[in-house]
Amino acid sequence: xxxxxxxxxxxxxxxxxxxxxxxxxxxxxxxxxxxxxxxxxxxxxxxxxxxxxxxxxxxxxxxxxxxxxxxxxxxxxxxxxxxxxxxxxxxxxxxxxxxxxxxxxxxxxxxxxxxxxxxxxxxxxxxxxxxxxxxxxxxxxxxxxxxxxxxxxxxxxxxxxxxxxxxxxxxxxxxxxxxxxxxxxxxxxxxxxxxxxxxxxxxxxxxxxxxxxxxxxxxxxxxxxxxxxxxxxxxxxxxxxxxxxxxxxxxxxxxxxxxxxxxxxxxxxxxxxxxxxxxxxxxxxxxxxxxxxxxxxxxxxxxxxxxxxxxxxxxxxxxxxxxxxxxxxxxxxxxxxxxxxxxxxxxxxxxxxxxxxxxxxxxxxxxxxxxxxxxxxxxxxxxxxxxxxxxxxxxxxxxxxxxxxxxxxxxxxxxxxxxxxxxxxxxxxxxxxxxxxxxxxxxxxxxxxxxxx
Amino acid sequence: xxxxxxxxxxxxxxxxxxxxxxxxxxxxxxxxxxxxxxxxxxxxxxxxxxxxxxxxxxxxxxxxxxxxxxxxxxxxxxxxxxxxxxxxxxxxxxxxxxxxxxxxxxxxxxxxxxxxxxxxxxxxxxxxxxxxxxxxxxxxxxxxxxxxxxxxxxxxxxxxxxxxxxxxxxxxxxxxxxxxxxxxxxxx
Amino acid sequence: xxxxxxxxxxxxxxxxxxxxxxxxxxxxxxxxxxxxxxxxxxxxxxxxxxxxxxxxxxxxxxxxxxxxxxxxxxxxxxxxxxxxxxxxxxxxxxxxxxxxxxxxxxxxxxxxxxxxxxxxxxxxxxxxxxxxxxxxxxxxxxxxxxxxxxxxxxxxxxxxxxxxxxxxxxxxxxxxxxxxxxxxxxxxxxxxxxxxxxxxxxxxxxxxxxxxxxxxxxxxxxxxxxxxxxxxxxxxxxxxxxxxxxxxxxxxxxxxxxxxxxxxxxxxxxxxxxxx
Numbered sequence: 001x002x003x004x005x006x007x008x009x010x011x012x013x014x015x016x017x018x019x020x021x022x023x024x025x026x027x028x029x030x031x032x033x034x035x036x037x038x039x040x041x042x043x044x045x046x047x048x049x050x051x052x053x054x055x056x057x058x059x060x061x062x063x064x065x066x067x068x069x070x071x072x073x074x075x076x077x078x079x080x081x082x083x084x085x086x087x088x089x090x091x092x093x094x095x096x097x098x099x100x101x102x103x104x105x106x107x108x109x110x111x112x113x114x115x116x117x118x119x120x121x122x123x124x125x126x127x128x129x130x131x132x133x134x135x136x137x138x139x140x141x142x143x144x145x146x147x148x149x150x151x152x153x154x155x156x157x158x159x160x161x162x163x164x165x166x167x168x169x170x171x172x173x174x175x176x177x178x179x180x181x182x183x184x185x186x187x188x189x190x191x192x193x194x195x196x197x198x199x200x201x202x203x204x205x206x207x208x209x210x211x212x213x214x215x216x217x218x219x220x221x222x223x224x225x226x227x228x229x230x231x232x233x234x235x236x237x238x239x240x241x242x243x244x245x246x247x248x249x250x251x252x253x254x255x256x257x258x259x260x261x262x263x264x265x266x267x268x269x270x271x272x273x274x275x276x277x278x279x280x281x282x283x284x285x286x287x288x289x290x291x292x293x294x295x296x297x298x299x300x301x302x303x304x305x306x307x308x309x310x311x312x313x314x315x316x317x318x319x320x321x322x323x324x325x326x327x328x329x330x331x332x333x334x335x336x337x338x339x340x341x342x343x344x345x346x347x348x349x350x351x352x353x354x355x356x357x358x359x360x361x362x363x364x365x366x367x368x369x370x371x372x373x374x375x376x377x378x379x380x381x382x383x384x385x386x387x388x389x390x391x392x393x394x395x396x397x398x399x400x401x402x403x404x405x406x407x408x409x410x411x412x413x414x415x416x417x418x419x420x421x422x423x424x425x426x427x428x429x430x431x432x433x434x435x436x437x438x439x440x441x442x443x444x445x446x447x448x449x450x451x452x453x
Numbered sequence: 454x455x456x457x458x459x460x461x462x463x464x465x466x467x468x469x470x471x472x473x474x475x476x477x478x479x480x481x482x483x484x485x486x487x488x489x490x491x492x493x494x495x496x497x498x499x500x501x502x503x504x505x506x507x508x509x510x511x512x513x514x515x516x517x518x519x520x521x522x523x524x525x526x527x528x529x530x531x532x533x534x535x536x537x538x539x540x541x542x543x544x545x546x547x548x549x550x551x552x553x554x555x556x557x558x559x560x561x562x563x564x565x566x567x568x569x570x571x572x573x574x575x576x577x578x579x580x581x582x583x584x585x586x587x588x589x590x591x592x593x594x595x596x597x598x599x600x601x602x603x604x605x606x607x608x609x610x611x612x613x614x615x616x617x618x619x620x621x622x623x624x625x626x627x628x629x630x631x632x633x634x635x636x637x638x639x640x641x
Numbered sequence: 642x643x644x645x646x647x648x649x650x651x652x653x654x655x656x657x658x659x660x661x662x663x664x665x666x667x668x669x670x671x672x673x674x675x676x677x678x679x680x681x682x683x684x685x686x687x688x689x690x691x692x693x694x695x696x697x698x699x700x701x702x703x704x705x706x707x708x709x710x711x712x713x714x715x716x717x718x719x720x721x722x723x724x725x726x727x728x729x730x731x732x733x734x735x736x737x738x739x740x741x742x743x744x745x746x747x748x749x750x751x752x753x754x755x756x757x758x759x760x761x762x763x764x765x766x767x768x769x770x771x772x773x774x775x776x777x778x779x780x781x782x783x784x785x786x787x788x789x790x791x792x793x794x795x796x797x798x799x800x801x802x803x804x805x806x807x808x809x810x811x812x813x814x815x816x817x818x819x820x821x822x823x824x825x826x827x828x829x830x831x832x833x834x835x836x837x838x839x840x841x842x843x844x845x846x847x848x849x850x851x852x853x854x855x856x857x858x859x860x861x862x863x864x865x866x867x868x869x870x871x872x873x874x875x876x877x878x879x880x881x882x883x884x885x886x887x888x889x890x891x892x893x894x895x896x897x898x899x900x901x902x903x904x905x906x907x908x909x910x911x912x913x914x915x916x917x
Contacts, residue, residue: 041912066499083729083790086879088504091495093879094886238912246905249485253898260894264887265701268794276795276876277787286836306662320663327655340644380671387664391656398652402645477907481900488897508733509772 002031003038003222005234032219038237039244040225042421046120047223047244048251049113054211055252056106061204063099064148067092071151073197075190078153079278097267103145104270105259107293110138119359120228121347126221128339133214135335137207142294142332144203147196149291150188154275159288161188161196167301170322187281227420228347229413233427236417287377295374296367301328302378303390327390334397341397344405346413354408358400366392510641516572517636524589526577529628529640533577535589535601536638539612543599544570547613557624561613564627574630574638575614579603581621586610601625681823682838685813689805689834692866696800698873698880701888705874705881707739712853713871714738716864719851721789724842727775729790730875737878745771752776786842793869794876800869802834807865809834810844 009030011017020027030036070089072081085092114134117123123131146164150157165188169179184191222231231237238244262269270292274285290298304323307316318326334341349356366389373386419425502510512529516536519525524537539547547561565573577585581603587593588601588610596602597618598611608619615624630640697706714735717727732749740748749769754776758765769776780786793799809832813823825831829839846861846868853859873880 062496066496069500070503080729084503084505087729087734088506090498090501090503092499092503093883094495095499097883242908243912246901246908249481250898250901250905253894253901257891257894257898260887260890264883264890267883273795273797273799276791303659304663306666308658308662323658323663327659330655334648337644337648341648343645380667384664384668384671387659387667391659391664394652394655394659398648398655402649475907477900478904481897481904484893484897484900488893504733505731505772508731513770 002036002219003231003234003237005237006031006038007035007239009034009036032215033245034241035239037219037222037240038231038234039223039240040231040236040417041238041243042225042227042417043223043244043247044226045251046112046116046226048248049109049116051248052109052251052255053106053113055255056102056109057204057207057211059102060099060106061208063095063102064201064204066095067099068197068201071197073151073190073194075153075193075279078151078193082152094263097263100271101259101262101267103148103291104262104293105255106141107145109255110141111293114138118363119349120224120226121342121344121349122224123335123339124342124347125339127218127224129217129220130214131339132336133210133217135332137210137214138335139332140203140207140210144200144207145291145293147200147203150193150196151200152275153193153279155277155279155283155285156272156275156288158188158279158281159284160290161192163288164290165192167325167328170319170325172322188279224347225417226348226350227414227417228351229415229417229420232416233418235425235427289375292371292375295372296370297328297331297374299370299374299386300331300390300393301325302374302383303327303387305383305387327394331390331393334394338397338401342401342405344408344410346410351411351413352404352408353411354404355401358396358404362392362400363396365389366396512640513633514638514640515636516638521571523591526589527640529576533585533589534628534640535573535575535577535614535625537573537575537589537614539571539573543612546599547611547615550611550613550615556616556622559613559615559624564613564615564624566630566632569632572638573614574640575625575627577601578626579605579608579621580616580623580625581606581608581619586625680837681821684817684821685823685831685833685838686836687809687833689801689809691798691801692804692862692869696866696870696873698800698870701884703881703884706870708855708857709867709870710738710874711740712855712857712864713867713869713874715853716846716851716868717789717871720845720864721868722778724778724780724786725789726778726785727790727875728777728788729774731772731774732769733771734878738874742771749773789872789875791876793873799876800873803869803872804865805834806832806840807846807868808861813838 009020009024009027011020011026016026019025027036067085070081070085070092072078082096085096087093089095117131117134146160150161161183165179165182168182169175171178180186182192183189184195225231272289277285289295301324304320304327307320308318308323309316344352344355346352349359369385369389370393373382373389376382414420414425416425416427418427510530512527512534514525514527514534514536516525516538519536519538521538522540522543524535527534527536544561552558552560561573562570564575565571577589579586582605584603584605586601586603586608588595594602594604596609598609600610600612600614600617602609603619603621606620608621609617610621610625611617613624616622628640630638633639697703697709717725732745732752735745735748736742749771752769752773752775753766754769754773755764755766757763778785793803796802811831811833813825813831813833818824826839829841830843831838832840832844846864848860850861851859851864857863877883
């Protein structure tokens, strides 16, 4: 699954030759993340985050499996077993802080990865499937993170479980039975704690499975790149190894420095003090807030403060709570149709002047506001500005993107990645007609772009 | 660099052998290897006994209340510990045995502390496969040799808790202990 | 095209519902309705700043002051213990404060630990062993006042919070109280550093209350600082060890990342064009 000029795996020793015949695992790795995978030569640092996300998935699985050796999912002792890990288990504090902050870093890295996708339109053909699988991974991550946060059985764990499962209660008719079914009771208790632990252990492996599909789908068209012009010829690419393994190694070092700074010097700044108080079903904390990575979606949930009524009749069509739940889930689910909303043939935001303005001055500030308001108390003026930002969020994806992709005049694209990097490209003497097209596979010089198999 | 970079990549591919030997790559890979290996330290040592388990690894037992001929069961490192005060007859019987004929030759004196020849402290763990032998509690079978009897596979221990019959290879283990006073022993 | 048309319609519909039914009524009431009344107590809350000069363990290079932790433990034992438990801390942990094995044993034995007698089935008490945890506290009429093991992590900026709380007692300014109609409810005490300024705990410390074994000054401020330091240790006993490990790890990572950067630059040297 690669371009015609991709290097072929050649086993050198008797052992690797034998292995290649019986189970070509080295060949698979070689073609996936080795010298056999040609990658555009012009990737910038925004392309580091995919590998980093994979790294943090591994961190979470490894530290999580180890923590599960000491944790007990029982309301009577769960909080105490976490303290046992922190105080008595050898290096337990390090493992737990790495796991808690690892979740935050996983989300930081994933958000960078997603916004890379937004700006460079990585979701467009021929990469829709990669994008769709990515959204599935993100949804699984959110479910996993939510259930993981319940496990320490602190006040925020308990009330987070109460509030989030309460969202399902907003569904008409079947909502409340569903909520009781999810919790296995009328409030979070042992039943909920145990099933959340079970699923929190299971889902990361499901994520790992979808990640494999995500990478598989990536290797069919190959990586996107900052110009958005598809790879045409060998001079557009370099082998993944050693070029991008080296770059990813450096990026990993930088991120690890940030990560360990947090783990060893400020492990609790991203958490909430209330979660060091054991769960108490009789007393709600003053401000219930989810973990920071849910804040934008929490802000969207809370933006809907009024029931949808028919004016002057007093008839309620949709209660505010349900509106909020629909909007919150809708805000992520709409990413599934993103490849078909934005039909501009140009991928990269660099060559889309109008899109770029809306991206930097619309979407990014709106997301920043939503992040901020989601963590703020539900009071004015936060509610008001989060409502404006929520409105922009939906307008951006559902209205602005389809319209600008229709009316925008893109800047001229370079003929090829080689031209973008070097300033000129011998092959550019060929007709330039197709160079603007997004899915311009048909116009590439003969043999230069093979649809991968 | 304005030339076709296909050539460049070919050159770099050809040079790869040379580059690989470059010290900077070796240093970088070596350092990464050291880092990766040191991550194993917490991952492995977290499975070793935690601080609370280690702290509970000594146990004080008050032996003053044990009457002659009686035994008590205590707990040492989450395992049963037998403390028996032997009768004169039991001591004599133990000393009568020809040590050379035993599977695990030990005298009673070697298995007790000086000055306390009547106090036999052993683990209540059969040396065969780890069952708890009978005989420490009132009314339990004490086996053919009047000591302890393991019902799992029929190991018989004598009054000095030495293996006499059955599959167990060793005498019941005598843990490290000392008298902290005349009536209290500290095990571990 | 259908998807885009549907998207535009859905987007406009969501926005319309949000703006007309949520934002407009909200903005109207924000602009014209009277602002929600503040609790009168809010006027009296003052944010504390912790002890002057901070704690010995502050900052990335901070260390425990063992003598201070021992003094803080003495304050806990002579004052706090009457109402507050320390249930996640074991007596054996006191060794980390610089006590010897024998001292820890004697200290544990000076506490009585409740347990269920297996022969009678009734609750009994026995002197503590090093492996025992600090016993629970039941306070007549109040149940369990908050356990203090984690208090400095369970409050924002907890070490300073505990210190400030010890010193926040007093009387509200009578003129101001009369103006906003504020009274300290019966059975509660005024504390300007407590979030709603009415706290159920009476002022626990007064000058000279605890006579330190090491003869250190024992004003209320000294005791507050010592006990806040002690409770920081109970909440995060691995604090100093954690930072020391952190410096080691960071140093290693800086070195490794520098090497990785050099390696990366060298590998790319033949491919990257010179900056124009």
